[in-house]
Amino acid sequence: MPVLTGVSFRLAPGEGLVLRGANGIGKTTLLRTVAGLQPPLSGTIEGAGERAGYASHADGIKPALTVAETLQFWADLYRAELPEDVFELFDLADLRDRSAGTLSAGQGRRLGLARLAVIGREVLLLDEPTVSLDAFSVKRFASFLRERHLARGGIAVIATHIDLGLDLPTLDLTPYRAAHDAAGGSDEAFL
Ligand SMILES: Nc1ncnc2c1ncn2[C@@H]1O[C@H](COP(=O)(O)OP(=O)(O)OP(=O)(O)O)[C@@H](O)[C@H]1O
Structure with missing residues (x-):
């Protein structure tokens, strides 16, 4: 069962896009699909794949290692x-x-985000990257995106409910919500 339908966008080097929409509209689903973690029901995704780095809600931290490790x-x-x-x-x-x-x-979120500066991927797919960050850390992360990533020709697609102050174009996913049959919402598609 589709979650979103008819979504299309294209980004050139140095460009970013902010995904907006209510809880459950499909921002994570779209990012995971672009990242190649799940296939689209139809349509194509070009240029992400091996060039993409995906940062989810989880920080992927290994408790047995130090921060440097x-x-x-x-x-x-x-x-x-x-x-x-x-x-x-x-x-x-x-x-x-x-x-x-x-x-x-x-602190764990800062470590999870620091991974993005390490892995050197051209396309960053970021799912609520600022969750748990204080205002100072949000500003630092926005500076990283602007100066270290976008200014160097990187691409970023960011699902966020807050304004990162990056002056990026926004794609509101509300009009792309897939229609469903009477019985079920999209939740049932995953069960
Ligand atoms: N594993 C799952 N099992 C059941 N339903 C799921 C699953 N993953 C996603 N969904 C459903 O798919 C729809 C889209 O979810 P998604 O996580 O992409 O939304 P979102 O826009 O990222 O939401 P949020 O702003 O709350 O993070 C929702 O209706 C959600 O309940």
Whole structure:
């Protein structure tokens, strides 16, 4: 059963897009589909695939590793160099040797987001990236997106309920909600 229907967008290097819509409209579903984690029922997605990095609601933290070990783990996995300033960029310098399992929610989110600076993917698919972040951390993350990602030709698709101050175009998914038969909402499609 479709969740969204008729959605279409195209982004050039350096461009970003903010996805909007009420809870349950299908923002996560769309991001996961673009990321290649689930197939579309119809239509095509071009240019994401191996070039894409997806950040979900979960931070993907391994509690047995320290903060520094976590980022090195991601760098090794993606065969990338750990950027020297990644700890400063995400305000993690004082937490480098802290066990990742002991981080607060916001600190853990900063670590999860720092992964994006490590993996070097051109297309970032971000699902509510600022959840748990304080205002200062939201600003820092917005600066990372603007100066380190978009300004260098990266692409970002961001589902967010808050204004990141990035002045990006918005795609409201409300008109694309799929019609359903009388009996069921889209929830039943997953059961
Ligand atoms: N695993 C699942 N089982 C049942 N229903 C699901 C599942 N995943 C998604 N859905 C349903 O699919 C629809 C779209 O969900 P999705 O998570 O994409 O919405 P969203 O726009 O990201 O919502 P939110 O703003 O609350 O994060 C919703 O009706 C949701 O209940």
